[in-house]
Amino acid sequence: MEQQTIPLNDRDLSWLYFNYRVLSMAGEASVPLYERVKFLSIFSSNLDEFFRVRMPALLALHHLREGEKGALAAAQQEIARQLNEYGKIFTQSVLPELREKGIRVYYGESPAPEHLPSIRDYFYNTVLAYLQPVRIQFGQPMELFLENNALYLVVCLEDGGTGVVNIPSDHLPRFLRLSGNDVIFMDDVIRQHLGFLFPHVGITAAYSIKVTRDAEIDVDEFSGHLLQKVEDMLVQRQMGVPTRFLFDAAMPDALRDQLGEYFRIAALEMVPGGRYHNLRDLSDLPLPAAPSLEYPKMPPAHCHAIDLDKPLLDQIQAGDKMLHVPYQSYDYILRYFNEAATDPDVREIYVTLYRVASTSRIVHALMSAAKNGKKVTVMVELKARFDEANNLRWAKRMKAAGVRILYSIPGLKVHAKVALVKRKRGFSWDHTALLATGNFNESTARFYADHILFTRHQGITQELELLFIYMQTGIAPGKFNFMHFEHLLVAQFNLVDQFTSLIRAEAEAARAGKPARITIKLNNLQEKSMIAELYAAADAGVEIDLIVRSICCLVPREGIRVRRIVDRFLEHARVFIFHNGGEEQVYLGSADWMNRNLHRRIEVCFPIYDPVYRRQLKDIIHLQLTDNTNAVILGADARNLPVPREAGAAEVNAQRDTYAYVRQL
Template structure:
């Protein structure tokens, strides 16, 4: 069997995922303003994909790299296919955008043009331009004395084609001049138009259109021939010499400055752009044909998220508000730690509040009997309560250790700022490990109790981020189990010191031990299947792309193990191929929240074993990151997690099933509709041990 028939290419699979996001924007059953939100997510997803994945492929192609990957593609061949599919997706994206605008206009909200305004409105917006916008603008001429300016990645610009006015020769009259004006991102992309009298409708104008209308004020003595928008996406991946860097922090700061000058990857221009402007951009940016997109509509639909989120009095066009509840296990207790001395507690966000994690750290920071707090931070919210609590704990004399991953893509600058703030407060800060990213999500609290020490641990599948905990589905475990506590201590010793790899009692830790542990569990199920015993694997993750993991799952399928995979995004495994993956089913759920939890269940010969993990089954997670997989020992909590997995597997509203062709089809509704994310909002349902959905 050829590679192409055995595996699905990772990047093509990612495009299929982004198409599923686009389908949510196209779905008439999704509330209107939420459809705009999904359209915005499609844009931000595509921007990151271009600046990282496509940028890497372009670099390989330009370097003459012609070797095929394990799915059978060369970099050049894959780029061509990706760009064709991207162009089709963008056309579909803007078709959806125009349809949504028509529906929004029926609800009394419109994006308008300057010509559609009455004289009073035009005067008001002209005054707004002169007072607020004009002072911020900087026209940048491009000629022999003024070189082509540095264009920032993913920023919006206008090309302005001009002709000089006055007594000129015929030759001079034909000569054109080009200038570039950046649309200031510091200002709102949409400008509210003063309302018409006795009208309740809201009208907005795009910032670039208002600038375009008054662009002549920037170029006195010249006549404007054409004004069109464009944006460039640059290679944003960091290239670090970690081994040779004397100071990793300084090395990353240098790379962040270099990122601004990354090679152009993609050029988007407004449809109908003047040929002189287009030639200038393509020549200066050295953009090839397959990296060029002409867009019929406003560039960068990422602005839609902020636009629709600020519309007043339109809650009927949004999902019903859902307030996360504080976990019931702590309802009758003032403090968290006493509860954890008696039992483990499972959290399921966003249905249960992330505040309990904040309270856990705050309680530890203020408890005089707590001696040490150790924590990993990968992506943190802007005004993080956790960071403030850690700083407070250090200032009070506690031993506070924080492993801050400053190589977290696109959060590098923010994490550097947090690291310095924590250091100033007296925390011991470790900036990740050379050659590895620290992606594990774990907190350890060491407390003196009676004549001994007790360790309290929180392990999660998602980041310690209050904001994303309202938008992502993630699972967290609170425990004081001695084996987990001992392993947590050993893990932090490895990350901060020179400890040799630990013989783990409970954890499996990448980059050395996680993959062998997963293989061990799969091999055990293979043995059960061959011995005629129950053999069943259920795994939930964001991405599956590691070839050897896929091959091991194929082996298990051929041995008769039933395998059910819930993979939100990239999946390089082909299910349902006769003789290869007959026993494997793969679904993806795209809905209101971003499915982010990583959960593994293995039948264990009839007795379910359940694990939480920070890791997807990708090569980078299994071999180039510090990742963590932790068992759930409490039988009642294992039953709860099995309920969560079964809800996902039985979703017949928002689940799509991966076909052997690499495409996805919606799961057919048989019987009552079941939408897993809405079912999960009914906490007693899935937290009841008896509530097993068949």
């Protein structure tokens, strides 16, 4: 099949349209006010990551390929449009509504006189300890290095000189709560006292700046021991080349150009912004308790298929169990690892860890298991972007506790989320497996929507053991008469071939005049060969429904509908449903359909054999396909389009209704 001719939407614009959907949630009056503040924070954080990870590629293509120059311009134009709307939502909607609720966030305004003493005391007693004011000399070699994503004020002095002072938001809270419910940016606490930092000369103006640096560094390019490679990479990342110089748009052009020359910033990397940067810090805005301004609480439900008074490992031996988090409690996952750590019959534990909680109770259970004499083997992915330092820290601690640590496979990331526990009772062994669509991370599990399977299925547990043998030895299943994967779909082995076969089987059924349907939920869809297979299936008459949260390069067409859901929880699960002549095949897993996932990672997708859980998954997916509140439809250009709702039609909110559904299971 000729992949080069298939229609595709631009990857980066598709992602930017996703982030625009996040921004639009901040502008919706139906979203509680405090939650709108959080969406503003998430949008800003997402955009920072885009400039660290994707903008370097766009800049490189702009310089290398004449035909790619339009991609950079289109992305920059879309970003400028979104930032303009961001400013309007924040200043003309969110801030005024906060003030109506008695919460005043000073935004470019002078604080009330009664606040000046407390601002003064905070500056001299706390903030001043972290400040490094310097005068810079234009035309001289650069003596000041702007740290990645750090905040600075450029200060214009009456004698014609220029000063720069850091805003230490990495060390102190970004906001100072004043008496009542008034709040001031730390930036303005410093602005109030610039005369102290640059004495004996007047201050004429101050403008905020920040530099974002390239974070896309391939650890496989380094030489030496892997741990040292990662540590070197973390240092190099902070020294990466600039991809964005964000400056206050009120700054005079002449000063901007001088700063660009001094800090060696190219014109393409200069982006005008507002008075304040790093508005991802809005997530830490000190807001008074007000339940009416937040989403209604959704305390995780108990999973009634699990008896809290009986050992979980024994219950799994009696039959599969499935969790839908965060609608159901993540405590069962913690219990699984805690029981494995202390059950005297458990001999071996195997786990893959991709993103670990900063205070991980799961890791503590694994360390306890090793200290309890069990053989514990953990594959720690040291190349998990932006989690490298945390994973490295935990890997060292686990190794010191006696855990056998497996580090990254050269050229591959291990993105699978699986665990295997082996017990020996008398002369017999039993195995239980834990397979998930999301990380073993109790922190993110509070707001990532995922599905988790506990199973004792002999075929699945045996194949999981084969995968861990491969990760330990490099010996692939199928060599030396080892078993092949028949139940699990594993990237690098059979995952692409099996998904291709499943899609083609639906196409054959459609051509034969039989019912044929495919429903797939992903975070990202970009890999050309899989998109081509979906196009071919739709052309054959297969009805295809896709739920794609973020990047979607597939162009919707007749027979293929694409939805996106952005709501209080991050839709993170990957779900694959094939009609299969009425005997539906349902898979869950860790794999998006991206080049990196299918060709440069170890991913695991796993079948759901229990008809009860297949029905639950189908019911949840049905709610997502009928959501007419927070879902949008993707147009042919990848933009978000509203879901049409017929007059009198019932309101469907997938996340709210999934919570109600799960509670009554």
